[in-house]
Amino acid sequence: MQTKKIINDGNRSVDEMLEGILAAHPRHLRSVDGSPRSIVARDGPRPGKVGLVIGGGSGHEPTFLGFVGKGLADAAAIGNVFASPPPDPILECAKAVSGGAGVLFMYGNYAGDVMNFDMAAEMAAMDDIEVRTVLTTDDVASAPRDQRDKRRGVAGNFFIFKAAGAACDRMLSFDECERIARKANGHTFTMGVALSPCSLPQTRRPNFEIGADEMEIGMGIHGEPGIARGKLKTADEITDEMLDRILAEMAPSRGDKVAVLVNSLGSTPLMELYIMNRHVKQRLDDIGVAIHATWVGNYCTSLEMAGASVTLEHLDGELQTMLDHPCDCAMFRAG
């Protein structure tokens, strides 16, 4: 049986979504002429500023294009559902935001994205645009600690892009922007749990099977199998399992500061996210770690998947400054 969706034509869903987004946010976003999958900030890109291009597959809204705006990303290249954009729209983004100071490509670490963005970087070099790439690898569940560079990028993108976008907006050098982007990635840790699958608009079939009473810890945001499947537990137990892994790697000291993101994978409601967040606060209080700021809601989704992720960013003075730097995007504002 096909899943229920409010769509017209599964093959047109991404383009129709983009039309709707541009209709809703004309003050923030525009598409590049002749390249409708290249979404650029109205305000932000300017001469002398390092350009920040993010991007990836659709289906994770508000990631990626919701974070395009002054103080955050300058442009996002949009792919098909769960599929990397091809090189052309990425290249068009780079051209649109290049201010002569270099362009940073940032996206989640997936094989397809790496190939397409690398091809776009090679093409940009032929147009005399210097591109550097920082991959996000915040998903603790996706590879062991000693293989951090193999990990996926998931909801922690939010903090990592935020830090890089702030560095670019503060007109820091290309080297500094890259350094801060890498540092933010190294300080950001995410764990997710999935309760029920999502379905692609073109297939309208659940993309994995899971028992009515089961959950899967560590499942990826495209339904990639995680690290352990078991019976559904309570919110506090699930939150504990996530935080145990995150804190073991982050190893914060008493008095350290973190930023918190409790994120829905799509259909899990705010009520459940706040129940989880309650326990995040309890756990961090217990070990004397201060919460500088918290976001709760849909920040990196997987269509209508049920489940949630918890992300902590381990802050120091510099990362806190970047986090507090104002930004004004179509789907996110700060400062």
Place this chain on the structure above:
Amino acid sequence: MTAIDTARLKHMFDAIAVAIEADKDRLCQLDGVIGDADHGIAMALGFGAVRDALEPLDLAAIEPTALLNTAAKSFLNAVGASSGPLYATALMRGAAAIKGKAALADADVIALFQAMTQGIKDRGKAEIGEKTMIDAWQPAAQAAATAHAAGKSLAESLDAAFAAAERGAEATKDMIAAKGRSSRLGERSLGHIDPGAASAVTVIGAMKSSLG
């Protein structure tokens, strides 16, 4: 044996598009087991775009290289994902390997096959045994070259390629994924055919039927 001209190559792409479209649901299901369930969609989208891009071309006026480059570009821009850069690179390398030929002799088709395979390897940086489409493409290219060198006809060489691709794809069941999304699965990828290898068999099968 008549040489293969631009029109024959265009028929080959039409045959691939038909074969992949028919295979779409199976490929998505294979991908759902160890990936994100969209491989059939991406492949059908890509070869559908190739068919549409080649349709208006004046086949008498262009050489095989230009046809393959057009196919590469249209596949890439329709798909992105992993299969976009991999097949686009394959087709561009294939195009380069037969540059300047108005029609392809048997040896040219074998060279095209080899160059496509090398393109996929270079772009994806995959080796044999890592549970990817290379596990079908590489043995197929080798089998075609070996059969051709032994004096077999093009049809026999492509039959050998297809059989080797099928065996290679089947063998991915016993491999632990080392590249791509499924590599995060570790041993949980055992027992499942790699969808990229499965679609490679379909593509090679359509090439065999239309060129052999």
